[in-house]
Amino acid sequence: MVSHAIEVRNLYKIFGPRGGDYVDAVKNGLGKAELNQKYGHVLGLRDINISMPAGGIMVVMGLSGSGKSTLIRHINRLIDPTAGEVLYDGVDVCKMSENDLREFRRHKTAMVFQKFALLPHRTVLENTVYGLEIQGVGQAEREKRATQWIARVGLSGFENHYPNQLSGGMQQRVGLARALTNDADILLMDEAYSALDPLIRVDMQTVLLDLQKELKKTVVFITHDLDEALRLGDKIAILRDGMVVQQGTGQEIVLNPADEYITAFVKEVNRGRVVNVETIMAPLSGNPEGMPIAKGTVLEMAARAMTSANQTLAHVVDENNRPVGAISLSAIISSMVTPTSHEAKAA
């Protein structure tokens, strides 16, 4: 199974009975507040262009009301767009017939919801088989596959419990198992971990990252938590008032925030866990000094390794152990603290 990228192009969503009439006005600069006051329509999304990497985790981040949940619902068309297209494997999801859409949802997508949305009258096992059941997979086969995934998310032994008998974290594991059992290329996670308490959230993030290493699905993850976005996202898009303010890798966003809004966001971020050594390394001058540190190591890990080895200098090595740059402990530390310019901008 090869996952494909998802291309969102020029996507607009205007909520209201005659949303289509206002697309041109919005394209010509009609604002959200004005649209709402003058015409009673709500601007959900405005000119969204994102290409979501195949087999990677795309995080869409924004505060409530930014349109992130609206955006993810366009990918399996739980919400119809007012204008624009969502391409998967060359096909526009927004133009599919009802039957094609149903098949697309059944076989290509699976979704995990913020409030779990489990069927309360079904046991964990019966919930997990749901996707396969409506595809018409036989009972023995679907239960075999579901049982595997229940075990993978760590719920073995709870197959015959009802959702209400489980804690929130365990319920979301069921939600994840239900989505994974579907064996779809696209995994849509709508604030899937936002309702969980912090420790369990980190735990569930680890579950997702571990699974993703082998599954390589195209994951779209919605969150309002920047730390979560940075931990999970191969690529991150930040939404505000229905518009994409910035998109890129976590490092790019933390090091070069596009505006004050994002600067305020990234101010509190632990840079040591986001920024990689190769981002701040200096070119090699002469022979490599100190201990070797692998490319892709985050600053915090590098600092820890150097401190415990009692070294102040190190060199960065690539996959083939060839030295590519030099780095010092003081450079690492100065990159880990938030620059004063950001502090000033955000304040």
Place this chain on the structure above:
Amino acid sequence: MAGLCESLPDFLCKFPAFSDVSIRAVRKSVDDGFKALVRSYVNAIDAMVQPLQWFLNYLERLFVSSPWPIILLIMLAIVYFGSRNIKITIGTALSMLAIGLLGLWNDTMVTLAMVTVCTLIAILVGIPIGILMARSDRVQGIVNPILDVMQTMPSFVYLIPVVMIFGIGKVPGLIAVVIYAVPPMIRLTNLGIRLVDKEVLEAADAFGSSGWQKLKNVQMPLALPTIMAGINQTIMMSLAMVVVASMVGVGGLGKNVLQAINNQFFTVGFLNGFALVAIAIIFDRTSQAYGKRLQKHSEVIHG
């Protein structure tokens, strides 16, 4: 205020109604037209309701002519396996024995047969209509006022056309009871489906459920507690209505009550009345306990 009328024109004091003659003419033509309509379709109508008549007679004969211990045992078994509650079962046994000792066994069986058939028909009619209402606001807009009329119109009034169409007997009684008892079934089915959690429905959509799969896997199971309440209400209302239906020829406890009213038989009236109450309580407790058992999964163990 009375004096005011003398200084005012007549039409402001006495409401200017249409003349008696014209009202009478309209009334007569509607009545005659309806009668003619009924007369020309009488055979078709009889043929249509014949299966109901057979079913009702069959069930009544089965209940009345089977030995009472068998009926009692079956009843207790249904109550026990429905409610899994020994108290309700003992209560049922005691009240049915009391009914038998007071000589009301056969009448009670006739009433039971009637209520059973009425409830089954009300469920068969009510659930599909309720589902249609839940799926379309337009259907809801049309059906709701009809239900209002059915519930507020005095039952004696629609007994008139029912008797004109079907004559005197069990079937018109049955139809009158169903008209009276079906609205809660329809309303609560509609309500139950509309109250189903939007998030769960969205999840069902996201996994690609068809409309039928959504109805079968999500909407009906989640609406079931409300639908059970509807069935319970329907049973209660059928029991209340069998007394009125006895006026058009339905036998059983209702007929005894009607005779007691006509002859001022105080004791007979109350005994039959209490027999109805006993059946009502048995049905109510059993169906409620059953409904609650269906909700086993909603018990919260973790916080």
